[in-house]
Amino acid sequence: xxxxxxxxxxxxxxxxxxxxxxxxxxxxxxxxxxxxxxxxxxxxxxxxxxxxxxxxxxxxxxxxxxxxxxxxxxxxxxxxxxxxxxxxxxxxxxxxxxxxxxxxxxxxxxxxxxxxxxxxxxxxxxxxxxxxxxxxxxxxxxxxxxxxxxxxxxxxxxxxxxxxxxxxxxxxxxxxxxxxxxxxxxxxxxxxxxxxxxxxxxxxxxxxxxxxxxxxxxxxxxxxxxxxxxxxxxxxxxxxxxxxxxxxxxxxxxxxxxxxxxxxxxxxxxxxxxxxxxxxx
Numbered sequence: 001x002x003x004x005x006x007x008x009x010x011x012x013x014x015x016x017x018x019x020x021x022x023x024x025x026x027x028x029x030x031x032x033x034x035x036x037x038x039x040x041x042x043x044x045x046x047x048x049x050x051x052x053x054x055x056x057x058x059x060x061x062x063x064x065x066x067x068x069x070x071x072x073x074x075x076x077x078x079x080x081x082x083x084x085x086x087x088x089x090x091x092x093x094x095x096x097x098x099x100x101x102x103x104x105x106x107x108x109x110x111x112x113x114x115x116x117x118x119x120x121x122x123x124x125x126x127x128x129x130x131x132x133x134x135x136x137x138x139x140x141x142x143x144x145x146x147x148x149x150x151x152x153x154x155x156x157x158x159x160x161x162x163x164x165x166x167x168x169x170x171x172x173x174x175x176x177x178x179x180x181x182x183x184x185x186x187x188x189x190x191x192x193x194x195x196x197x198x199x200x201x202x203x204x205x206x207x208x209x210x211x212x213x214x215x216x217x218x219x220x221x222x223x224x225x226x227x228x229x230x231x232x233x234x235x236x237x238x239x240x241x242x243x244x245x246x247x248x249x250x251x252x253x254x255x256x257x258x259x260x261x262x263x264x265x266x267x268x269x270x271x272x273x274x275x276x277x278x279x280x281x
Contacts, residue, residue: 003089003099003100003103004045004066004070005066005070005072005087005088005089005090005099006045006064006065006066006087006088007064007065007066007067007074007085007087007088008064008088009061009062009063009064010061010062010076010083010085011059011060011061011062012024012026012056012060012061012062012076012078012081012083013060013083014081015173016200020056020059020060021056021060021078021081022056022057022058022059022060023055023056023057023058024055024056024078024079024081025053025054025055025078026054026055026056026062026076026077026078027039027040027054027076027077027078028040028042028054028065028067028074028075028076028077029074029075029077030071030074030075031073031074031075031084031174031208032211032233033075034176034178034208034209034210034211035178035210036075036077040067040068040074041067041068042054042065042066042067043065043066043067044063044064044065044066045064045065045066048066051063051065056078062076070087070089071087071090072086072087072089072090072093072094073085073086073087073090074087075174080179082173082174082175082176082179083173083174084173084174084206089102173201173202173204173205173206174205174206174208175197175200175201175205175206175207175208176197176208176210177190177193177194177197177207177209177210177216179197180193180194180196180197180200181193181196182194182197182216183216184209184210184214184215184216184235185215186215186217186238187217188217189217189218189219189240190216190217190218191217191218191219191220191222192220194216194218194222195220195222195223198222198223198224198225198228198230199225201224201225201228202225202227202228203225203226203227203228203257204227204228205228205229206228206229206231207224207228207229207230207231208231208232209230209231209232209235209237209263210232210233210235211232211233211234211235212233212234212235213234213235214232214234214235214236215235215236215237215238215266216235216236216237216238217238217239217240218237218238218239218240218243218248219239219240219241219242219243220242220243221243221247221248221249221250222237222248222249222250223249223250223252224249224251224255224258225255225258226254226255226256226257226258227256227257227258228258228259229258229259229260229261230249230258230259230260230261230263231259231260231261231262231263232261232262232263232264233262234262234264235263235264236263236264236265236266237249237263237264237265237266238266239266248265
């Protein structure tokens with residue numbers, strides 16, 4: 001059986017402003033494309049037709065789409081708004097299941113109820129959500145759009161609250177230094193921008209510093225919060241003269257569960273006061 005992995009109908013929800021991102025054009029990028037220089041081509045999962053304008057509708061929903069080479073995760077971007085998406089079969093594989101087995105279980109229907117329930121749990125009830133989203137879009141789009149445009153309506157509050165809760169618990173945000181004004185050119189002092197990024201991060205978020213050749217100069221020690229990941233693919237942090245002999249990053253005594261992965265420290269100085277902190281360089 002030849003399966004086509006795809007990203008089910010996503011809602012563009014901005015947890016920072018607690019709003020839906022409506023009527024906006026989006027680009028899709030690999031998680032390693034931190035500079036957003038190489039947008040991916042997207043297509044319809046069923047027909048394979050190219051989607052030249054990936055855009056959210058009046059209620060913040062985007063069409064389901066597929067990407068060449070079927071990456072398990074992508075970053076969805078519109079302006080400064082970014083969020084990470086996991087594909088349907090990427091979620092299935094992450095749950096330790098085989099996508100073809102899951103698809104057969106879904107196709108078998110009533111004869112494979114046990115497998116079907118496992119598939120729903122593993123994929124976040126992707127198939128059910130897909131069909132329900134299509135039905136709602138086809139029959140109630142006008143009614144829902146009217147209600148959701150009114151931010152004082154109960155429908156808007158309930159949908160925003162539900163999506164926000166699910167987003168915070170399930171999907172980690174990928175935060176990029178450039179969105180906070182960092183240059184990474186080895187010249188500018190990026191301490192303020194990087195600290196703003198760390199302040200904005202919440203538990204489970206990934207602070208993605210970028211690849212080799214990027215150097216963030218800092219003139220002040222960076223102070224991360226609990227439960228975040230600071231990750232790079234070779235980007236470096238370098239102390240400026242004002243920070244000579246001091247720590248690049250200090251994990252305080254009340255901070256727990258910080259992961260520092262792949263960051264290059266030039267004349268490294270890291271103080272760890274938490275035994276739950278993981279450092280991989």
